[in-house]
Amino acid sequence: MSLLSIRNLRTEFSGPAGIVRAVDGVSLDVAPGEIFGIVGESGCGKSATCRSILRLFGGAPARVAGGQILLDGVGDLAAMPERALAQVRGREVAFIFQDPLTALNPTMRIGRQIAEVILRHRKVSRAEARQAALGLLRDVHVTSPERRLDAYPHELSGGLRQRVVIAMALALRPRLIIADEPTTALDVTVQDQILRLLRERCDSTGTAIILITHDLGVVSQVCDRMAVMYAGRIVETGAVREVLDHPSHPYTRALLAALPGQASRGRDLVPIEGSPPGLIAPPPGCRFAPRCRLAREDCGSGPAPGLLPRPGTAPGHLDACILSEVPDVAS
Numbered sequence: 001m002s003l004l005s006i007r008n009l010r011t012e013f014s015g016p017a018g019i020v021r022a023v024d025g026v027s028l029d030v031a032p033g034e035i036f037g038i039v040g041e042s043g044c045g046k047s048a049t050c051r052s053i054l055r056l057f058g059g060a061p062a063r064v065a066g067g068q069i070l071l072d073g074v075g076d077l078a079a080m081p082e083r084a085l086a087q088v089r090g091r092e093v094a095f096i097f098q099d100p101l102t103a104l105n106p107t108m109r110i111g112r113q114i115a116e117v118i119l120r121h122r123k124v125s126r127a128e129a130r131q132a133a134l135g136l137l138r139d140v141h142v143t144s145p146e147r148r149l150d151a152y153p154h155e156l157s158g159g160l161r162q163r164v165v166i167a168m169a170l171a172l173r174p175r176l177i178i179a180d181e182p183t184t185a186l187d188v189t190v191q192d193q194i195l196r197l198l199r200e201r202c203d204s205t206g207t208a209i210i211l212i213t214h215d216l217g218v219v220s221q222v223c224d225r226m227a228v229m230y231a232g233r234i235v236e237t238g239a240v241r242e243v244l245d246h247p248s249h250p251y252t253r254a255l256l257a258a259l260p261g262q263a264s265r266g267r268d269l270v271p272i273e274g275s276p277p278g279l280i281a282p283p284p285g286c287r288f289a290p291r292c293r294l295a296r297e298d299c300g301s302g303p304a305p306g307l308l309p310r311p312g313t314a315p316g317h318l319d320a321c322i323l324s325e326v327p328d329v330a331s
Contacts, residue, residue: 002029002072003175003208004053009067009078011045011052013060018280022048024232025304026067030176033206035199037223037240039213039255041276045232046212050178053077054089071176091121094169096179100161104153110137110164111149117171136167140197159190163197170201180212195222216259220244225316228252231276231287233304238317248310249319250295251288286321294323 011023023045030036038046051057052064054077069077074092077085089095097103105113114133118124124132130149137145140163153161162182169177179198183191199222202209211223219226219240227237228251236249247253257270274291277283283290289299299322307318 001031002070003032004030004072004210005068005070006049006053007068007070009049009052009069010065011048011062012065013048013062015061015280021279021282022062022232023052024279024282026229026232026234027307028227028234028237030208030210032175032208033202034224035202035209035211035222037211037213037219037226038229039216039219039226040229042214043276044229045279046229047180048232049229050095050180050210050212053178054093054095055082055085056089056095090117090169090174091172092174093176093178094172094174096162096165096169096177096182098181098184100158100165101153103165104161106153109150109152110156114164114168114171117168121172132171133167136171137164139170139201140164140167141193142167157190158186159193162186162190162194166194166197166201170205170207173205174207176208176210178210178212181214182211183213183215183218191218192221198222216244216255228255231282232279233287233320234307235288235321236317236319237307239314242314242317246313246317248313248317249288249321250292250323252319254292296323298322 006026006028009023009026013020013022026049038049040046053069055064064078067078071077071092074088077088111130111133114136115126115129118129118132134145134149137148142148142160142163156164183194186194195218198209201207213219223240225238226240226243227234228249230251236243236247236252243252247256254272258272272291277287277290283300285300285302286305289295292299305320305322307320309318
């Protein structure tokens with residue numbers, strides 16, 4: 001049973017040059033208690049996909065142009081009026097933004113910011129909300145939580161600020177948390193701590209997490225299933241170990257071949273030549289075809305291929321490539 005089912009989602013941004021089709025026909029499912037990773041190059045549509053769930057476009061000229069966003073027990077978020085969707089934000093689905101410093105109000109103490117989330121949705125006193133905020137800081141392993149309640153965001157390290165943002169996301173016990181590149185600005189040690197914290201909260205509370213990242217190592221470390229996005233579409237999806245150990249789409253294979261550290265595995269690092277296509281007028285057929293070393297003439301014509309299973313692959317492992325066999329990219 002799925003907690004979240006996205007079907008044929010299309011999201012558009014209006015720009016001076018035309019309509020940018022940032023998300024074009026995305027479908028995915030997230031189960032209760034799992035961490036689902038979405039990976040891809042910058043501009044591939046992974047953040048736009050997840051911001052579409054709660055319509056958090058930050059004032060950008062964007063709209064959900066089609067499709068369904070079905071949240072179990074709630075309904076279609078894509079068709080929901082803004083007032084009703086506001087009740088879903090935080091309570092059912094919470095969002096962890098990429099930069100915790102800009103996600104926090106610099107003029108408010110940490111304890112008050114967490115308490116405000118609780119007061120907005122629950123009938124409790126300010127004293128009770130402050131105690132709940134203290135408990136949340138303890139839950140996310142903030143050192144000296146009593147002292148941190150009265151600190152301002154700029155007085156905390158990047159790792160502590162990210163823990164505060166996670167505490168705010170957990171405040172209303174949502175069933176789904178969307179984490180947009182939550183470890184990008186953190187050093188490796190703190191990054192590992194934050195990822196362990198997300199995994200711990202997922203396992204202990206049954207909360208599902210969608211983790212947006214460009215780092216395949218992060219996906220390998222904490223995610224259960226994953227989707228690889230390219231130019232507004234999902235090109236491969238499945239269990240993490242299945243996709244990373246047995247990639248079937250040329251783009252996924254190219255990403256893995258371009259990872260630093262290939263030399264230590266006895267393989268040459270192979271860069272992906274070219275750039276992703278513009279999404280105002282995307283090319284026909286497979287959008288990766290102009291950069292693909294394996295592309296045939298028919299790859300660049302007709303409609304974009306959909307996700308399908310291949311013979312011999314694990315259940316749920318799908319890719320969007322018309323080639324019957326995909327040899328190794330580095331070969």
